[in-house]
Amino acid sequence: xxxxxxxxxxxxxxxxxxxxxxxxxxxxxxxxxxxxxxxxxxxxxxxxxxxxxxxxxxxxxxxxxxxxxxxxxxxxxxxxxxxxxxxxxxxxxxxxxxxxxxxxxxxxxxxxxxxxxxxxxxxxxxxx
Numbered sequence: 001x002x003x004x005x006x007x008x009x010x011x012x013x014x015x016x017x018x019x020x021x022x023x024x025x026x027x028x029x030x031x032x033x034x035x036x037x038x039x040x041x042x043x044x045x046x047x048x049x050x051x052x053x054x055x056x057x058x059x060x061x062x063x064x065x066x067x068x069x070x071x072x073x074x075x076x077x078x079x080x081x082x083x084x085x086x087x088x089x090x091x092x093x094x095x096x097x098x099x100x101x102x103x104x105x106x107x108x109x110x111x112x113x114x115x116x117x118x119x120x121x122x123x124x125x126x127x128x
Contacts, residue, residue, distance in 0.1 A: 041048040099106055107126055114122040 037047070103126065107123075110126065111119055111122060
């Protein structure tokens with residue numbers, strides 16, 4: 001625990017300094033990128049279509065991030081659903097392999113799940 005605490009203290013201080021530096025530089029950098037995007041949109045209709053109309057007082061990034069956010073809002077449920085399925089499929093596969101490799105090791109635990117009346121039939125099925 002002491003080691004983890006020491007590593008945390010050593011990492012947190014530089015990380016906070018870097019985040020503060022990033023927050024100091026980011027607004028100016030975003031304004032520069034936005035002016036470049038506006039110039040690009042003036043020359044290329046495709047970029048103008050992607051950015052869409054920019055309202056007075058709003059930035060191009062607000063519109064662009066809104067479009068990207070809408071796309072990812074639609075994609076994330078499917079992505080996490082797929083990951084959920086893969087994790088569960090791997091867990092079932094691993095449990096099946098362990099059970100098939102040494103069924104005698106798990107016999108007592110499996111019989112605990114069966115009603116006492118059905119134990120002889122379950123034992124017979126486990127042995128076959």
